[in-house]
Amino acid sequence: MNSRALAALIIDKTLEQGGKSHELLREVFRQQPDPDVRERNFITALVHGTVGSALTLDFYLEQVSRIPVGRLKPYLCSVLRMGLYQILYMDRVPASAAVNESVKLIRNRFGEGLTGFANGVLRAAARKTDWKQPEGAVSLSLPQPLYGYLTGLYGEENTRRMAEYFLEAPPLWGRVNESRIRPEEAAALLAKDGFDAVPQPLLPSALRISRKPEEKTSPGCPLEQTEAVRGGFVQMQDISAQLAVRAAGPKPGDKVLDLCAAPGGKSLQAADLMRDSGEVTACDLTEAKCRLIRENIEKSGFSCLKVRQADATVFEADFENAFDLVIADLPCSGLGTASRKPEIKYRVTEEQVSELAALQRQILANAVRYVKPGGKLLYSTCTLTREENADNASYIENELGLTPLPLALPDGIPGFTAGARTLQILPGAALERSEPDPAGREAPIAAGDGFFISLFVKEKSS
Numbered sequence: 432m433n434s435r436a437l438a439a440l441i442i443d444k445t446l447e448q449g450g451k452s453h454e455l456l457r458e459v460f461r462q463q464p465d466p467d468v469r470e471r472n473f474i475t476a477l478v479h480g481t482v483g484s485a486l487t488l489d490f491y492l493e494q495v496s497r498i499p500v501g502r503l504k505p506y507l508c509s510v511l512r513m514g515l516y517q518i519l520y521m522d523r524v525p526a527s528a529a530v531n532e533s534v535k536l537i538r539n540r541f542g543e544g545l546t547g548f549a550n551g552v553l554r555a556a557a558r559k560t561d562w563k564q565p566e567g568a569v570s571l572s573l574p575q576p577l578y579g580y581l582t583g584l585y586g587e588e589n590t591r592r593m594a595e596y597f598l599e600a601p602p603l604w605g606r607v608n609e610s611r612i613r614p615e616e617a618a619a620l621l622a623k624d625g626f627d628a629v630p631q632p633l634l635p636s637a638l639r640i641s642r643k644p645e646e647k648t649s650p651g652c653p654l655e656q657t658e659a660v661r662g663g664f665v666q667m668q669d670i671s672a673q674l675a676v677r678a679a680g681p682k683p684g685d686k687v688l689d690l691c692a693a694p695g696g697k698s699l700q701a702a703d704l705m706r707d708s709g710e711v712t713a714c715d716l717t718e719a720k721c722r723l724i725r726e727n728i729e730k731s732g733f734s735c736l737k738v739r740q741a742d743a744t745v746f747e748a749d750f751e752n753a754f755d756l757v758i759a760d761l762p763c764s765g766l767g768t769a770s771r772k773p774e775i776k777y778r779v780t781e782e783q784v785s786e787l788a789a790l791q792r793q794i795l796a797n798a799v800r801y802v803k804p805g806g807k808l809l810y811s812t813c814t815l816t817r818e819e820n821a822d823n824a825s826y827i828e829n830e831l832g833l834t835p836l837p838l839a840l841p842d843g844i845p846g847f848t849a850g851a852r853t854l855q856i857l858p859g860a861a862l863e864r865s866e867p868d869p870a871g872r873e874a875p876i877a878a879g880d881g882f883f884i885s886l887f888v889k890e891k892s893s
Contacts, residue, residue, distance in 0.1 A: 434470050435532050436539075438477035439510050445482050445774050446512075447505035452478050453772050460653070468642075468653060476600070481509075481516045483598050483773035486572040488512045490565045491519065495555040498548075507545055510536050514553045526557040572598065573776060580781075584817060589857060593815075593881070596859025601770040602878060603640040603654065605665040606673050606696070608731055610703050612664045614638065620664060624657040628665075633841045634677065636703075637670045663730030668696040671767070671856045671882035672813070675760065676700040678854070678884050679809040680839035683708035685755040688801055690743045690794065693720035695727040695736075697758055702733040712754075714741040743794045750801040756809065759798045761791045763812040763819050767858050767881020788818040792826055799831045804891040808833055811884045815857070820883035824853055833887035856882040 437459055444450035456478060460471055481488065489500045492511060500508060514533030517524045530553040537549040564570070568578035571594035581590040605628065607617045614635045618628040621640065628638040640654065659665040681687055681701045689698040692713035702711045713724050713736060721740045728736045741747060743761075764784055769776045795810065802808050810827060812819050827833050835852035847854050858881035 433532075434474050435477065435513070436536055438474045438481075439506070439513055439536055441474075441478050442481050442513055443506050443509040445478070446485055446509060446777075451772065452482055452774055471653065476521070477513055477516065479600065479773055480520060480598075481513045483769075484516060484520070484572045485512060485777070486569055486574070487565055488515050488519075488572075490569050491515060491556070491562060492552070494563060495559060496552050504541075504545070506540055507537060507549065511549060511552055514549075515556050518553070518556050530554055530557055571595065576781070577776060577779060581815065584815070585857065593858045596878070597769040597773065597776065599770060599859075601880075604668060604670045604673070604879065605638040605640050605660070606668040606700060606703075607636045607638060608664050608666065608699070608703055609636055610706055611732060617659055617665050620659040621657060624652055624659070626654065626657065631670065633843050634670065634673060637673050638665065639670075661730065663727075663732055666696055666699055666727065666731070668700070669768075669880045669882075671879035672696060672760075673700060674840060674844070674854075674856070675809065675811040675882060675884045676704070676758065678838035678840050679756055679758065679807060679886055681705050681709075681756050685709045686753065687711045687756045687758065688750065688754040689713045689758040689760070690798060691715060691759070691761055692738075693723050695724035697760055698724065698736055699727060699731050699733065701756070701758065702731070702735050705735065707733050707735045709735055709755075711736045712739055713737070714739050714743065716740070716742055743797065744790070746797045746800065752800070752803045754801050754803060755806045757798050757801050757806070758809045758811075759795060760809070760811045760813075761794055763787055763791070763814040764816060765813055766815045767813040767856075767883075770858060770880070784816050784818050788816075788823060791819060791823055795823065795827060795831065799827070799833055799889065802833075802889040804889055806889055807836060808887045808889070809884070810887070811882065813880055813882050815855075815881050815883075820855060820885075821853070824885040827885070827887055833889055836886040836888050838884060838886055853883070853885045856880075856884075 441452060441455045444455055445452045456475060492500050492515060510533050514529050517529035518526050533553055534546055534550045538546045568575045571591065573594050607614045614630040618638060621628040625643050626640050627643050628640045631637045654660060676697045681704050683705045685705055686709055687701045692698045693715040695713055698711050698713035715721055718740055721738050724738050764779045764787055765772060765775050766779060798808060810824065828835055837850045837852055838854055840847055842849055845860060846856060859878045
């Protein structure tokens with residue numbers, strides 16, 4: 432199956448069948464024993480771009496299709512969106528190739544019946560120069576209710592900036608396993624496999640990773656197959672997520688519980704900060720998720736980690752008052768990760784947010800009982816809603832009786848002031864600007880996912 436056929440299948444399963452684009456991409460690439468990096472990148476760009484811009488593409492499709500988008504056959508609609516995305520947004524793809532290859536997909540699926548229609552729509556799009564331009568939420572490919580909610584919470588300028596970031600290719604972030612290797616050594620290891628890796632000044636363990644310019648014209652190897660990642664020297668983890676565990680300040684000898692740990696990034700980071708001294712218990716709901724955690728632990732080389740399959744909504748009696756730090760990075764609506772999982776922004780509803788906030792409070796009621804007197808609770812999410820973030824932080828303080836603590840983060844992170852007890856990172860926010868690398872190339876602005884971080888202590892009884 433060719434690249435466009437694979438991309439169209441993933442787009443269709445995502446937009447029309449409720450699939451998750453990142454899982455579908457991962458499964459497709461897993462089935463390719465000798466992947467071509469350029470092909471993978473092209474497929475990923477088609478999927479993320481088409482899914483992320485779906486509402487805007489529909490606005491344009493309505494101008495060249497005699498059949499309304501809502502009445503098109505699902506797969507036909509997916510292919511037309513993908514073809515139009517190439518015509519409008521992918522400068523390196525000739526319009527003729529976008530049209531012809533899309534028409535082939537329609538012919539292969541439906542025969543000649545819809546081929547003429549698809550050909551006419553895409554050729555009309557390729558010729559058209561007088562497009563009516565979308566405005567407001569549609570121009571950002573955000574559903575109007577979500578656009579209104581975010582604008583009310585963060586203002587129009589911030590909402591537009593976040594939505595534009597959702598439409599970009601997300602940056603690649605890695606975290607150095609500093610128990611085994613120094614950041615500069617990890618960067619050198621990645622360089623051997625064709626990647627630039629720039630440590631961030633305020634958080635040197637965070638590497639901003641990109642393929643070397645000279646490697647963009649050669650096949651290279653996928654990032655996950657580099658020696659640095661396969662060997663557990665670098666764990667792929669967004670910089671915002673790295674800040675969460677850093678803010679909790681786990682110390683050597685601590686006993687730590689990570690309640691919803693898969694794929695294990697925060698558990699591994701805690702073990703690293705503890706220098707493999709103490710104990711980290713990583714829990715998750717299913718055996719499949721626990722298996723993923725074990726695989727990452729095995730690569731990391733840590734001995735202080737153990738995995739336990741557990742339902743975070745069910746109280747575990749042997750955990751009561753047992754941990755110096757409980758990490759509650761809980762299931763959430765995930766809006767902060769929409770640059771990586773673009774379909775999320777179309778699926779979040781008010782009802783879903785309310786249900787998730789209730790689930791989070793159910794888990795938090797257990798989590799506070801696991802914190803020993805004098806111990807800490809880290810509550811974090813990768814979302815942007817008030818109900819899941821600030822309201823739950825107030826719930827921990829006012830209903831569950833824990834005391835907010837200052838976050839243990841370095842000065843200089845925009846949006847953070849010394850002594851702050853919560854931090855809301857907006858998607859794409861510039862966390863800091865890296866210094867130019869030794870070769871003189873200007874390093875990119877460090878930006879990450881949307882994230883909420885809060886920290887609490889359980890006071891000792893007098």
